[in-house]
Amino acid sequence: MINISNLQKHFVSKEANVHAVNDVSINIGDGEIYGIIGYSGAGKSTLVRCINFLEYPDSGSISIKDFGTITSENGVLYKVDGENRTRLKEKDLRKLRRSIGMIFQLFNLLDRSTVFDNVAYPLKYTGLSKEEITEKVDNLLALVDLSEKRDSYPSQLSGGQKQRVAIARALANDPKILLSDEATSALDPDATESILKLLKDLNRKLGLTIVIITHEMAVIKQIADRVAVMEDGKVVEEGEVYEVFSNPQANITKRFVESSSGLEKINKLIESRTIELSNNASQRLIKLTFTKDSVGEALISKVSRDYNVDISIVLANVDIVAENALGGIIADISGDPDKVREALEYIASNGVRVEAIER
Amino acid sequence: MKELLYKLIPNFMNYSDRFLESLSATFQMFFIAGAITLLLGGLFGILLVITRPDGIKPNKFIHSVLEIITNIFRSIPFIILLIFLIPFTRTLVGTSIGVKGAIVPLVFGAVPFFTRQVESALSAVDPGKVEAARAMGSGIPGIIFRVYLKEALPDLIRVITITAISIIGLTTAAGAVGAGGLGSFAINYGQNMHYSDIVNVCVILLLIIVSVIQVIGNTLARKTTNKKLFQK
Numbered sequence: 165m166i167n168i169s170n171l172q173k174h175f176v177s178k179e180a181n182v183h184a185v186n187d188v189s190i191n192i193g194d195g196e197i198y199g200i201i202g203y204s205g206a207g208k209s210t211l212v213r214c215i216n217f218l219e220y221p222d223s224g225s226i227s228i229k230d231f232g233t234i235t236s237e238n239g240v241l242y243k244v245d246g247e248n249r250t251r252l253k254e255k256d257l258r259k260l261r262r263s264i265g266m267i268f269q270l271f272n273l274l275d276r277s278t279v280f281d282n283v284a285y286p287l288k289y290t291g292l293s294k295e296e297i298t299e300k301v302d303n304l305l306a307l308v309d310l311s312e313k314r315d316s317y318p319s320q321l322s323g324g325q326k327q328r329v330a331i332a333r334a335l336a337n338d339p340k341i342l343l344s345d346e347a348t349s350a351l352d353p354d355a356t357e358s359i360l361k362l363l364k365d366l367n368r369k370l371g372l373t374i375v376i377i378t379h380e381m382a383v384i385k386q387i388a389d390r391v392a393v394m395e396d397g398k399v400v401e402e403g404e405v406y407e408v409f410s411n412p413q414a415n416i417t418k419r420f421v422e423s424s425s426g427l428e429k430i431n432k433l434i435e436s437r438t439i440e441l442s443n444n445a446s447q448r449l450i451k452l453t454f455t456k457d458s459v460g461e462a463l464i465s466k467v468s469r470d471y472n473v474d475i476s477i478v479l480a481n482v483d484i485v486a487e488n489a490l491g492g493i494i495a496d497i498s499g500d501p502d503k504v505r506e507a508l509e510y511i512a513s514n515g516v517r518v519e520a521i522e523r
Numbered sequence: 524m525k526e527l528l529y530k531l532i533p534n535f536m537n538y539s540d541r542f543l544e545s546l547s548a549t550f551q552m553f554f555i556a557g558a559i560t561l562l563l564g565g566l567f568g569i570l571l572v573i574t575r576p577d578g579i580k581p582n583k584f585i586h587s588v589l590e591i592i593t594n595i596f597r598s599i600p601f602i603i604l605l606i607f608l609i610p611f612t613r614t615l616v617g618t619s620i621g622v623k624g625a626i627v628p629l630v631f632g633a634v635p636f637f638t639r640q641v642e643s644a645l646s647a648v649d650p651g652k653v654e655a656a657r658a659m660g661s662g663i664p665g666i667i668f669r670v671y672l673k674e675a676l677p678d679l680i681r682v683i684t685i686t687a688i689s690i691i692g693l694t695t696a697a698g699a700v701g702a703g704g705l706g707s708f709a710i711n712y713g714q715n716m717h718y719s720d721i722v723n724v725c726v727i728l729l730l731i732i733v734s735v736i737q738v739i740g741n742t743l744a745r746k747t748t749n750k751k752l753f754q755k
Binding site: 218254259262264266270272285286289330334 | 649651652654655656657658659660661662665669670673674676747
């Protein structure tokens with residue numbers, strides 16, 4: 165659906181030269197919810213703004229289904245058609261933007277227009293009659309469950325409702341792609357939940373391809389199919405959400421995963437000396453990660469019995485990631501050193517990842 | 524009634540014909556210069572905002588030229604500007620006195636002021652709204668009319684009100700160099716002939732005109748500020 169290759173974008177100012185997007189290549193499939201996660205300044209916002217060319221990339225190319233390939237050379241955009249290459253016209257760019265919806269963290273609704281007029285904004289001056297626009301807007305408002313707010317002004321709505329209006333507006337021109345720039349970051353947990361649910365519904369009902377940028381792992385966990393982790397303008401890790409979550413490789417990914425699982429509390433407990441780390445062979449602090457294949461077995465009590473070791477659970481957590489369970493346990497295991505080692509080997513042989521927590 | 528007025532403001536009543544002429548001259552200057560200022564200042568204000576480096580159509584050349592011109596004419600006191608512009612006015616409209624001759628310096632005095640006011644009103648529009656409009660495929664005219672001008676309307680009405688009042692002030696100052704209008708009426712008959720009642724009437728009248736403009740402006744600005752919320 166969206167094919168990004170070797171994308172580069174610099175921002176040059178007097179103070180600094182920022183390499184916002186550094187050689188990014190990703191493929192976003194048709195009908196997929198693709199998450200891009202990173203801390204602020206990682207370049208994710210710039211990357212997503214290159215997809216609808218709100219930012220012109222310095223170089224690289226982007227292919228969009230039903231539109232074609234656009235390459236950039238030194239910030240000048242060309243449309244590639246087989247062997248031919250022509251300067252991209254402003255008119256084509258605006259047509260492209262109309263076929264890609266976008267929603268924002270702070271909604272960006274027009275405060276002096278009603279909900280109806282906000283949703284009608286992209287439809288006006290497109291050749292539709294007044295009746296057609298009215299019908300379309302009413303359908304869109306029904307789709308996001310806001311029909312009764314038709315004649316309200318944005319200032320009369322809650323954050324979640326404003327984002328629903330923004331979603332309706334973004335869908336007005338029947339786009340196949342929706343870009344979501346931190347769309348839930350300014351919302352309370354309930355509103356976040358309902359907006360994510362709405363996005364997932366739209367993805368299923370309309371086959372909408374959704375690109376979500378966020379700094380919240382919870383968002384990715386809940387609705388994304390695949391995820392790219394960005395740091396310093398680069399994609400450092402990419403893949404199926406469950407795979408990335410259950411077996412993070414890059415340091416930043418590990419930090420994201422830990423921050424969302426609650427198991428990172430162990431570090432604070434160790435720091436505050438609530439838990440003493442002892443590195444002798446007869447007592448160790450371990451972290452067990454249960455993936456969807458190993459969750460739900462009575463492994464701990466079995467091991468404790470069979471190997472005659474004591475296991476005390478310090479922290480435990482079960483996450484739902486991409487609709488599958490992902491469990492984590494931090495436990496203190498003690499007993500005969502050989503038995504402890506054998507017990508851990510047995511646990512690992514059951515598809516559970518075992519990591520020792522060390523200083 | 525008439526006798527009472529003759530008693531209270533005798534000189535004013537004697538020169539009431541000249542007064543009516545002056546009043547009409549003031550209104551002519553106000554409306555003609557005001558209309559030109561609205562157009563030019565509005566245009567320059569919009570251009571300043573959209574040609575900014577982070578605007579929707581960055582253009583360093585247009586932006587700097589407008590900046591410089593606006594700053595130059597903003598920093599010249601109006602009374603000096605009047606004298607300075609006399610030769611230019613004469614070549615442009617053929618005369619430097621009367622209503623016709625006053626329009627040119629009035630425009631030069633008011634446009635830079637209004638330009639800055641429009642610029643600041645439009646700058647207050649949330650850049651996020653502009654970005655959303657761009658993302659929806661709006662072009663430059665669409666963003667100007669449907670986002671900038673629409674969203675900033677209450678602020679624009681406020682700055683138009685302020686500018687209108689300041690143009691009234693400028694027309695009276697222009698009276699000092701032969702523009703006609705209430706200013707020269709007050710100077711020639713009130714000050715120079717020591718008819719203090721004439722000055723007093725002019726002051727009261729200007730007070731009324733300015734108040735009326737202010738009330739109209741305030742009402743319109745309030746009406747355009749999110750109507751729904753005010754009904755509740």
